[in-house]
Every structure is written in C-alpha cells, then in structure tokens.
Amino acid sequence: MTDTEVLFLRSDELSGLATPAEYVDAVREGYREVGKGAAAEPRTKLVNQSPPGMLTGYMAILPETGAMGGYTYAAGFGDKDAHFFLPVFDAESGRPLAMLDGASLNPFKTGAAGGVAIDELARPDAADLALFGSGAQARGQLRAAAAVRDIETVEVYSPTKAHRESFAGEMNEALDASVAAVASPDAAVEGADIVVTATDASEPVFDGEMLEEGTHITAMGQYDPDKREVDATAVKRAKYVPDLRARAHQDAGAFLQAREAGVVGDDHIHAELGEVVAGEAEGRTARQEITMFDSGGTGVETVAAAYMLYRKARDEGLGELLEFAPASDALTGQ
Known part of the structure; x- marks a missing residue:
C-alpha cells in the first residue's frame, strides 16, 4: 500500500472557517x-x-457522518499552557483524513453542544439569557445560543468588573441582542429564560433557588468530581440531561456532589443529549419545567465539528498534506 495523505490544518486556518450555526x-x-x-x-x-498537569483524551465514532477520532491534549505541566491534537479518521476505511491543531475550534464546538441543548430543551420563545463567564468559552456559548434562539437581552456576570464589562461591550457590538454586564449573580439570573455557566469555578456561581420556572440551564464547566458551577438545588429542580450518561457518573461534579448529599439518585438522569436529539427520549414537556444540560466535553462535538471543518478546508484548498504510512508497510519487524 502507498502512504496516506493527511491534511494538517493549523489553528489560524480554522479560525472563522465556519459559522456558529454550521x-x-x-x-x-x-x-x-x-x-x-x-x-x-x-x-x-x-x-x-510534578510538574502539575493533565493529559486528556476522548473519542467518538460517527458512522453516518463518516468520521471518527477525538482530542488528545496536555494542559499545565512546565509550559503552563494547553496544546490540542485532533486526529480525524474515515469511519468506513479507517484511514486518517486530517490532523487539526484543535485550539481555535474548542470554544465553538463546545458552544455548539450548548446550542444544541438550548434548541432541544429551552422554551421556543426564550429570549433573556444570563451568562456566567467572560472568556473564550463564554463567547462560544453565547454565539451558539444566538444561532438557535432569538436572544434579545444578555446579562453577563463574572467576578472581575473590568472583564465582564469588556466582554459585554464586545458582544453587544457582535450580536443583535442587548448585552450588559451586571454586578451580581442574582441580577443575572433574575428573569432569565436561559442560564449559561462558562467558568472554571469550583463552587456554584448562583443560587438554585433563584431559578424561575421554565428556565433552561447549560453548565459547561462540569468535568471534575470536585468542581461544580451549579448547586444541588439547581440539579434537583431540573430535568437533568448530560452529554453522556457515563460522563455524569464519572466526573460531572454538580451531579455527583448532589447524589453524595442524598439530594438526587442515579434515576435523576433523565436522558443523554443524543437520546433527546434522536427522539429516543422527550426533552421539555411543559412550559414551567426547569431543564439542565450538563456539558463536560466529549468526542461527539469534537469529531463532528472537526470533520465539518476538514471538509470546508479541503474544498477551499487550505492546509498542508502530510504522509502517513499504513501499518502493513511500516510494521516491517526489522
């Protein structure tokens, strides 16, 4: 067999290549x-x-999309930074298609998972959004939310006044919605139809008692048993939908801590997001329901987004071709 040509795509080539809706x-x-x-x-x-750091990986196979792969990334260590490798394989032949520098797409693919959840679980007329966080992930979540709902007002809260005001000013210019910074978590949550947490907080960023009936929550910083952006009250009050059921049991801190406190049991997991999207489980069934999407990052959005970007980049002539030898040639035994 001959070597397989693999398209290498740099982070700057991927930036702006697709819209939030795509x-x-x-x-x-x-x-x-x-x-x-x-x-x-x-x-x-x-x-x-020592040095403190984390090596992480996750995978998915999407046969109908025609792709499989996932992230491997290192964060921390001596470099005190993060580096994302994202291989994409053809799901039919198994051959590698692309290698992406996955940093720039991260907020957009994670935001897209939140957007899908809002589309499935939030009220159709949801228009007021409370956003916790003012970084890249918050930006990705907000842009995706605006792609699936006619967002009219956004209240942004993060602990640093200058950060939340700068973010609000930027997004007020970028979106049709009116985006404003607020001085407290309560001011953000009050009257919100959608609450999005996009933080690295280890403790809840708002009081679950403040949630009004009919609110949808997307909590995307839920990837460690010791971290939680939402409290046990919010988990208990909500129809709880994680990205993957197995991840909820593994590292969804808000759910695990609520379960440990005896507030909820394993049966509180209503369904995975994919089951709702596929029609295998119901999403919102009543206007007054509170719903929650617990997002910790999976290979599903990673592979789906990467394959979409690979196809767009290939069509536009972007990237650099590398050659990979198949094992039948490379495993010579010499």
Missing part, C-alpha cells in the same frame, strides 16, 4: 447518531503531580 448543525447530527447507538466514551484524564 457548528451547531454538525454537532446536532453527531449527537443524533450517538442517540441511535454510535460509540462515544467520556474523557480519560491522567493527572501529573
């Missing part, structure tokens, strides 16, 4: 396939003590 469409299809039985596993996380 990310949402790709990720919705990925979750639909998983809801119908396609394979996806939650992250494997290896922690290093």
Whole structure:
C-alpha cells in the first residue's frame, strides 16, 4: 500500500472557517447518531503531580457522518499552557483524513453542544439569557445560543468588573441582542429564560433557588468530581440531561456532589443529549419545567465539528498534506 495523505490544518486556518450555526448543525447530527447507538466514551484524564498537569483524551465514532477520532491534549505541566491534537479518521476505511491543531475550534464546538441543548430543551420563545463567564468559552456559548434562539437581552456576570464589562461591550457590538454586564449573580439570573455557566469555578456561581420556572440551564464547566458551577438545588429542580450518561457518573461534579448529599439518585438522569436529539427520549414537556444540560466535553462535538471543518478546508484548498504510512508497510519487524 502507498502512504496516506493527511491534511494538517493549523489553528489560524480554522479560525472563522465556519459559522456558529454550521457548528451547531454538525454537532446536532453527531449527537443524533450517538442517540441511535454510535460509540462515544467520556474523557480519560491522567493527572501529573510534578510538574502539575493533565493529559486528556476522548473519542467518538460517527458512522453516518463518516468520521471518527477525538482530542488528545496536555494542559499545565512546565509550559503552563494547553496544546490540542485532533486526529480525524474515515469511519468506513479507517484511514486518517486530517490532523487539526484543535485550539481555535474548542470554544465553538463546545458552544455548539450548548446550542444544541438550548434548541432541544429551552422554551421556543426564550429570549433573556444570563451568562456566567467572560472568556473564550463564554463567547462560544453565547454565539451558539444566538444561532438557535432569538436572544434579545444578555446579562453577563463574572467576578472581575473590568472583564465582564469588556466582554459585554464586545458582544453587544457582535450580536443583535442587548448585552450588559451586571454586578451580581442574582441580577443575572433574575428573569432569565436561559442560564449559561462558562467558568472554571469550583463552587456554584448562583443560587438554585433563584431559578424561575421554565428556565433552561447549560453548565459547561462540569468535568471534575470536585468542581461544580451549579448547586444541588439547581440539579434537583431540573430535568437533568448530560452529554453522556457515563460522563455524569464519572466526573460531572454538580451531579455527583448532589447524589453524595442524598439530594438526587442515579434515576435523576433523565436522558443523554443524543437520546433527546434522536427522539429516543422527550426533552421539555411543559412550559414551567426547569431543564439542565450538563456539558463536560466529549468526542461527539469534537469529531463532528472537526470533520465539518476538514471538509470546508479541503474544498477551499487550505492546509498542508502530510504522509502517513499504513501499518502493513511500516510494521516491517526489522
């Protein structure tokens, strides 16, 4: 066999290549396939003590999309930074298609998962959004939310006044919605139809008692048993939908801590997001329901978004071709 040509795509080539709506469409299809039985596993996380760091990977196979792969990334260590490798394989032949520098797409693919959840679980007329966080992930979540709902007002809260005001000013210019910084978590949550947490907080960022009936919550910083952006009250009050059921049991801190406190049991998991997208489980069934999407990052949105970007980049002539030898040639035994 001859070497396989693999398209290497740099982060700057991927930046701006697709719209938030295109990310949402790709990720919705990925979750639909998983809801119908396609394979996806939650992250494997290896922690290093000295120097402190984390090596993480997760994978998914999306047969109908035609792709499989996932992230491997290192964060922390001596470099005190993060580096994302994202291989994409053809799901039919198994041959590698692309290798992406996955940093720039991260907020958009994660935001797209939140967008899919809002589309499935939030009220159709949801227009007021409370946003916790003012970084890249918050930006990705907000852009995806605006792609699936006619957002009219956004209240942004983060602990640093200058950060939340700068973010609000930027997004007020970028979106049709009116985006404003607020001085407290209560001011953000009050009257909100959608609450999005996009933080690295270890403790809840708002009081679950403040949630009004009919609110949808997307909590995307939920990837460690010791971290939680939402409290046990919010978990208990909500119809609880994680990205993957296995991840909820593994590292969804808000759910695990609520379960440990005896507030909820394992049966509180209503369904995975993919099951709702695929019609295997109901989403919102009443206007007054509180719903929650617990997002910790999976290979589903990663592979779906990466394959969409690969196809667009290939059509536009972007990237650099590398050659990979198949094992039948490379495993010579010499």
